[in-house]
Amino acid sequence: MSEYNVINSRAPRLDAPGKATGRAKYVDDMSLPGMLYGAILQSPLAHARILNIDTSRARSLPGVKAVVTAKEAGLVKYGVSPARYDETLYCHEKVRYVGDELAAVAAVDLETAMDALSLIQVDYEELPAVFTVEQAMAEGAPLLHDDYPRNISAEVHQEFGDVEAGFKQSDLIKTTTFVNKRQDAAFLEPHGCLAEFDLFGQLTLHTSTQVPHYVMRTVAMVLGIPVGQVRVVKPYVGGGFGPKCEATPLEMSACLLAKVTGKPVKMNYSREQVFLHSRARHQFIHTITTGVKKDGTLMALTNECHLEGGAYTSFGIATVYYSGSLLGGPYKLPNMKYDGYRVFTNRPACGAQRGHGGVAARAAWEQQLDMIAVDLGLDPVELRLRNIMSTGDVTCNVLDMSSLGMKECVEAVRDGSDWNAKRGKMTKGKGVGIACGFFVSGAGYPIYRSETFHSTVVIKLSEDGGTAQLLTGSAEIGQGSDTTMAMIAAEALGIKLSDVRVTSGDTDLAVDLGAYSSRQTLMTGHATKEAAEDVKRQVIEVLAQELSIPPVDIDFKNGLVVFKNGNVDFSKVRTSYIQEHRGWTDPPSGDLTFKEAARMAFLAKGTIVGTGKYKPGRLGGKYKGAAVGTSPAYGCSAQVVEVTVDMETGKVIIDRMTDAHDCGLAVNITSVEGQMEGSLSMGMGEALFEEVKFDGKGKILNANLGEYKIPTALDMPNVKTIIVESNEPNGPFGAKEVGEGAIMPTIPAILNAVYDATGVWIHELPLTPERVYRAIQQAKK
Secondary structure (H helix, E strand, O other): OOOOOOOOEOOOOOOHHHHHHOOOOOHHHOOOOOOEEEEEEEOOOOOEEEEEEEOHHHHOOOOEEEEEOHHHHOOOOEOOOHHHOOEOOOOOOEEOOOOOEEEEEEEOOHHHHHHHHHHOEEEEEEOOOOOOHHHHHOOOOOOOOOOOHHHEEEEEEEEEOOHHHHHHOOOEEEEEEEEOOOOOOOOOOOOEEEEEEOOOOOEEEEEOOOOHHHHHHHHHHHHOOOHHHEEEEOOOOOOOOOOOOOOOHHHHHHHHHHHHHOOOEEEEOOHHHHHHHOOOOOEEEEEEEEEEOOOOOEEEEEEEEEEEEEOOOOOHHHHHHHHHHOOOOOEOOOOEEEEEEEEEOOOOOOOOOOOOOOHHHHHHHHHHHHHHHHHHOOOHHHHHHHHEOOOOOEOOOOOEOOOOOHHHHHHHHHHHOOHHHHOOOOOOOEEEEEEEEEEEOOOOOOOOOOOOOOEEEEEEEOOOOOOEEEEEOOOOOOOOHHHHHHHHHHHHHOOOHHHEEEEOOEOOOOOEOOOOOOOHHHHHHHHHHHHHHHHHHHHHHHHHHHHOOOHHHEEEEOOEEEEOOOOOOOHHHHHHHHHHOOOOOOOOOOOOEHHHHHHHHHHHHOOOEEEEEEOOOOOOOOOOOOOOOOOOOEEEEEEEEEEEEOOOOOOEEEEEEEEEEEOOOOOEHHHHHHHHHHHHHHHHHHHHOOOOOEOOOOOEOOOOOOOOOOOOOOOOOEEEEEEEOOOOOOOHHHOOOOOOHHHOOHHHHHHHHHHHHHOOOOOEOOOOHHHHHHHHHHHHO
C-alpha cells in the first residue's frame, strides 16, 4: 500500500485522449493565414568548394517570395556547445557532406518551392573526401575544418587511480575491440516547424523539438534577434530520442524566411532529410582492456574509443566524454584510463541519441565481463554481484551514487528470469545473457556556461480554487512528462490529479532546459514540487488566519482539508462560499474542500501563484571534463535476455526479456514500465537490425523506414518489467530517471545470450544473420 495519494500509482496519460481521437495537433496539422512553404537546397556532394551560387532563375519563378543564402543569413557560427561552434546556417566556402545546406526558398506552395530549388545553379570544385575514422586521421588526409588537425574535433585523455599498478596486481587481463554502426533515431514524426513574426517584430516558432529553450537561444543568436523577442512553442511531438535536442537549419531557415517575407513560413523535413540531418548515434570503435583478480575483483580498465562523428561537432564534445565517464560505474573500479577521439568525416553530423555516449561503451564492457567470467569459471551474475556498487559509493571519476539499487536489480532479473535453471543448460541454439548499466538523471550542468536554473515552474490557481494550472517550459515528447508533473503537483498540493491542468513546452511560460539526459522527472519535478508547496503554503496561511488555528494544524489530501488536531468549526467559510455561488449545481457538503480554502485565499490575496525552481549544487571532480557525466542522481538497470539462434542461417530471435530498473520511486508506474519497454525495443533494434549505410561517395543508401529496419510489434518478445525503488534523496519524492538508462544493458545482454546459444563471441553490430552465420562458421574452423 503506497503512502501517497496520487504518485506511485497508475494514471492515464494526459495526452492520450488527444492522440487516440486524432485531435492532437502536430506541426504539420498547423496553418496560418497567408502561410508560405519553405524548402532547403542541399549539397549532392560530400566535399566540395563552392565556386558560385546563382539564384536568379529561382527568384524569378512565379510564386517564389524569397530565396536566401549565406549572403542574406550571415556567417554567425552556432552549434551545441559554445566550445565547438562550427556551423553556419548556409555553407559559404565549401560543403562538407551530402545534405549540407546551401540555400532556402519560400513560395506559395511546396511544389513551387521545390521547383525553385531545382533552378538554383551551384558551381562546385569537388574535393577529396574521408568517410571513416581511419581515412580521416591518416597522414595528409583532407581536412574538413582547418582548425582541427587530423580531423579530430575533440579528444579526451583521463586517468583515475593508478592503472599500471592495477594491471600488475591482476591475475587475468582481457582486451577486446567492439564496433557498432551509425543508427538513426527513426522517430515517426519528421522535424517540422512554423515561424511567424507579429506586427511588433516578435517571433513565434512552433517546432517539433525536445529543447524549446536551446532553440530559442540559437535562433536569437543566429538571426540577431533579442532573446526576449523570440518565443518557441512545442506542439505535440511524434518522438525525439535525442536528434531533436538542438536547433536545426530547418527552424532557422523558417524564421529567416518569415523575417524576409513578412509572412508565416512552414517547413518540414522529408524522411530522407531526417537521415541527412542525422544528429543521431555515432559509430563507436572501443578497444577495452580489463584486469581482474582470480576471484573476479575488478582492478583496472583502459578504454580507447574512436567516434566517427560526421561533418560538424553537434553534441560530439559531450559524447566523447560520456563514452568514457559512464564506465565509472556501477561496479567498484579503482583504476580507469580513457582516451577518446571524436573524428570529423564527410558524412552527416552525429549527435545525441538515447543513452547518449554510453550505449556502445556499455555493450563493449559488459560483453567483456562475460568473457572474463567464462575464463574464471564464474557465473556472470556472481561476477557482477562481487563488484557491484551500492548507495553512498563514489566512482573513481567522482560520480556520487546517492542511491543505487543495482544489486537489487541484478537479483530481481536473476530470479525473475529463472536464470539459474537456464544459463549454460539450454539446448544448442538457445541461450540466456545478462548485463547491467546506469545513467544520469539529468546532466549536472547546462550546455552553455551559465548559473541559470535548469527548470522553473509556475502554478496558478483558478479564481474559484477548483483548478491548478501548471505552467512549464518542459518538453512532453511522448515520454509522459506532462502527466508526471501533474501527478507531482497534485501530490504536493493534496488535490486530485483531475484538478491539475498542464501547459508545457512554451518558452514564454518558464525556463526549462528540455527533454534530454533523462532530466525532467528529477529536475522539472523538483521545480514543480516547490511551486506546488508554495501554493499550498499560501492557501494554508489564509485559511489558518480565518479559522484562528496554527498553519501546522492544516493539511490537504485528495482535495479535502485535513485538520490534524480534531474538528474545527468552518461553517463561516462554507456559508461564504455557498453565498458566492448561488444557483450553482454543486454546492460543497461534508468536509471542507481545498476548493473552498483556495477561493478564500483568492479573496484575501488575489490570484494565488506559486513558483518553483531547480538547479543542482556543485557536482563532480575538478579535473578537465569533470562536468560531463555528473548528475544529482543515477538510475541503474539489469536485464536478462533469452534468444534462439538458427545455427544454419544465423538468424537471431529474441524470446524473452526481463528488465529491472531502479527509478528511485515510480511516479506513474505505467509510464515507467512503458519507458523500460521502449528502451528495450530500441536496444534490440540497434543490436539486430539497424545500420545507416552509405555508398562510396557518402550518399545514404537506406534513408527511409522501408530499408532502414527497426523493430515492430511482431519482433518484440514477452517483456517482464520489474521496478526497483531506492528512494533517491535528491529527487522529488525520491524519484529519478528511467527514460534513457534502461537501454544500457540491452545490447550486451543480447550479445551474451548469443554466446550462450552458440559458443561464439561477436564484437560487431548489428547481429545480422550473415554476420552471425559467418561467426559460427569461423568458429568451426
